[in-house]
Amino acid sequence: MKISTQFDAGSIIVKDLSNPSNIRLAIRPDNASEFAQWFYFRLQGAAYTPCIMHFENAAQSAYPAGWEDYQAVASYDRQNWFRVPSRYENGVFTIEHTPLSNSIYYAYFEPYSEEQHLNLLGEAQGSGLCQIDDLGSTIQGRDINLLTIGNQAQSDLKIWVIARQHPGETMTEWFMEGFLSRLLDHQDPTARALLNQATFYVVPNMNPDGAFLGNLRTNAAGANLNREWQNPSLERSPEVHYVREKMHEIGVDMFLDIHGDEIIPYVFVAGTEGVPSYNQRIADLETQFKTAFQQASPDFQDEFGYEKDAPNQANMTMATAYVGHTFQCLAYTLEMPFKDNANLPDDDFGWNGQRSLRLGESILSAILAVCPNLR
Template identity: 75%
Template sequence: MKISSNFDAGSIEIVSAETFDDIQLRIRRDNAAEFAQWFYFRLQGAAYQNCTLRFLNAGECAYPAGWENYQVVASYDRVNWFRVSSTYANGVMTVEHVPLANSVYYAYFEPYSYEQHLNLIGQAQGSGLCDVSCVGETVEGRDLDLLTIGHQVESDLKVWVIARQHPGETMAEWFVEGFLNRLLDPQDPTARALLDKATFYVVPNMNPDGSVRGNLRTNAAGANLNREWLEPSLERSPEVFHVRRKMEEVGVDLFLDIHGDEAIPYVFVAGTEGVPSYNPRIAALEERFKHYLHLASPDFQDEFGYAKDAPGTANLSMATAWVGNRFDCLAYTLEMPFKDNDNLPDDDYGWSGQRSLRLGEAALTAIYAVINQLR
């Protein structure tokens, strides 16, 4: 029996792996911060064995409530992922599984590798509708890719979509893949109508360093990028620094920041009620966007989510608050679950990469519904 994680986004600490029925593990912290929740590793040599894996420090992780009613994902080929029986009690998460092959992978959520990211960039460019540019480098020198889709004329509305500020929230890049698939489809009438009115600026992965390292929430310097928007620096948060600079250059009329939530088993959005510039026009746009996103995807709901900020109390170091306030625009953080969507549960797969992808496709309908009211 062997357990390994020396691959893209791999992350685990082995305490003991002597017997199949008592595999003891610890979830590793981010490389330069205290956050711990993401894991991704390979188990070999355990085919047809009754395996018990115990994550001993689950109760010490960043979001212990995330383990309640949560099921680990597993795959034999890293393409098809499914849920396996998992329980959480007394600070320990326990997985009971009989692998049907000698090599099996376990992860917190369906991974989205750096190779997939590069393939996504290449496929988007190959559509002939997309310009790929590097707006800057990460802490460790990786390219920060920006996809620009549209006519890029001054009269266009400017729609921004960013994802994976928190690298462990891989569902965010799955969302972007679906979003791009539809936006770049020349036979899709909604996409064509949108591109007649708007230029889209898409950053599929804001945090490539953290993604490759297997971090949950921070970049290679230990920065939580979604707390850096008020005063980003080239030393600590160049990813935000470069994207913010590009926004100042071209403007923003609609902004979506795509995330995943560890504890809440629903799809929801969080807006800008607490920023100084919030006004009835933005409030009406928010309601219209939510209404049409729900029509486009029953996975979306507006009953459960984060408490709304009181007027003037928003944290302007967060992307949605800073962008919404700076550009007086419709801005939303969209959250998807790590668990399942309790409104439409799926016992085999839970919330998944494919469901995230479909939600990304549906988001174009909501954008189309508000595009003529943005300004």
């Protein structure tokens, strides 16, 4: 048997591989920080062999509660991913699975590779509706790309959507694939109506270094990008620095920051109740958006989520708080589950790339519903 991780986003520590019924593993922390939760590895030479894989340091991971009621994903071809029997007991996360082929991949969530990311950019540009600009480079020299979709008329609403500040939250780029696919569809009436009144500024992957390195939460310098928005620096967080600079140049009428949550098994949003500029206009916009989103997608709900910040208690280093307050606009963090959506569970696949993609498509209807009131 052999376990390997020398590929895009690969990550695991092998402690003992001598016994298939007691494979001892450890989750590797991010390259420059202590955050640990993401794993992605290839197991070879175990066809038809019952394998029991113990992740011995699961209790020391970033979100130990994330392992409860969670099932890992696996794939033979890296195209079709399915859930495999998993459990969390006494601080150890365990996968029990008998591979049907000699080569199989296991991951924390369905990956979204750098190659897929570049293909996504190419397809968007090929639509004829999208302009791609390079804002700058990451610490490791990868491109920070901004997609501009729309007429860029002075009167247009300026809607910003960013994803994958936390690189292990791969469902967010699947979401972006669906979002962009529908927005760039010439035949879609919702997309056409939106582009008649708004220009979209989209960053499908805020953290390409962290994504390639197999990090859960940080960039190559160990920065959690969603805590860098008040004072980003070129040395530590160029990704946020360049995007924030562009926002100040262009302006923002609506902002969405797309994320995944390790613990909560629902799709939900977190708003800007705690920022100093929060007012009744924003509260009404939030209500209108959530109502429209629930009508557009039964996967979205507003009962479960994070506790709302008390007035003036928001963490202003976070993207949604910073942007919402600075531009006094509707701003939301959207969270999708790593586990499953408990309202619409799927035993075979759980929450996955395709469901994230469909959610990305559906959110256009909610955005269209609030457009008349964004200014």
